[in-house]
Amino acid sequence: xxxxxxxxxRSVFKDLLAANWDELPNSVVHDVKAALSxxxxxxxxxxxxxxxxxxxxxxxxxxGILVTLKMExxxxxGLSGEDVKPLSDELKNALQTVYNRYNTYLDAFGPDxxxxxxxVETELGTKMIHLKMRCSGxxxxxxxxxxxxxxxxxxxxxxxxx
Numbered sequence: 001x002x003x004x005x006x007x008x009x010r011s012v013f014k015d016l017l018a019a020n021w022d023e024l025p026n027s028v029v030h031d032v033k034a035a036l037s038x039x040x041x042x043x044x045x046x047x048x049x050x051x052x053x054x055x056x057x058x059x060x061x062x063x064g065i066l067v068t069l070k071m072e073x074x075x076x077x078g079l080s081g082e083d084v085k086p087l088s089d090e091l092k093n094a095l096q097t098v099y100n101r102y103n104t105y106l107d108a109f110g111p112d113x114x115x116x117x118x119x120v121e122t123e124l125g126t127k128m129i130h131l132k133m134r135c136s137g138x139x140x141x142x143x144x145x146x147x148x149x150x151x152x153x154x155x156x157x158x159x160x161x162x
Contacts (some may be wrong), residue, residue, distance in 0.1 A: 001115050004045035008035045013045075016052050017115070021059040021123040055116055058105070059123045066127040069094055073134050087135060095131065099142065102128060121146055 004010040012035045015028050032053050040046055073091060077084050087095075102124060109117040128145045132138060 002045070002048045002112070004042065004048060006040045006042040006045050008038070009040065009042060009045045009049050013049050013052060016049070016056055017119060019056070021056050022063055024056055024060055052116060055120060059120055063124060063127055066098065066124070066131060069098060070127070070131055070134060073131070095135065095138065098131070
């Protein structure tokens with residue numbers, strides 16, 4: 001975790017990481033914007049909070065795209081799968097694009113941003129798995145998506161259960 005000296009910035013940083021990024025609470029958004037607009041000597045902490053806030057907004061938007069895509073698939077095959085048929089080329093291309101963008105985004109985090117990468121994996125990984133569960137015949141690369149965002153954590157609960 002990064003070192004944030006300013007108490008207000010540290011507080012909003014913790015609030016951001018604790019919040020659900022499906023839909024950022026207005027109170028958290030307000031507090032973050034207020035903390036980022038004030039002057040402080042902790043420029044590194046301010047940059048960390050700004051990066052986390054940008055990531056939260058990006059995850060919120062991307063998560064909405066994933067939910068929309070899942071709803072499109074559900075409309076196509078029926079909610080309980082009663083009208084199963086091969087996916088249209090449009091949906092196949094959309095799934096591939098979503099997968100590529102997801103991985104590109106995760107790869108964009110540096111080694112000092114592991115905490116942020118794990119949060120993004122946790123927030124988006126579940127939605128990606130929901131897409132995967134609705135479709136068969138996806139490439140094996142979809143198997144690399146983690147459900148709990150625990151990939152790479154030594155001694156995680158998932159590794160002990162496997």
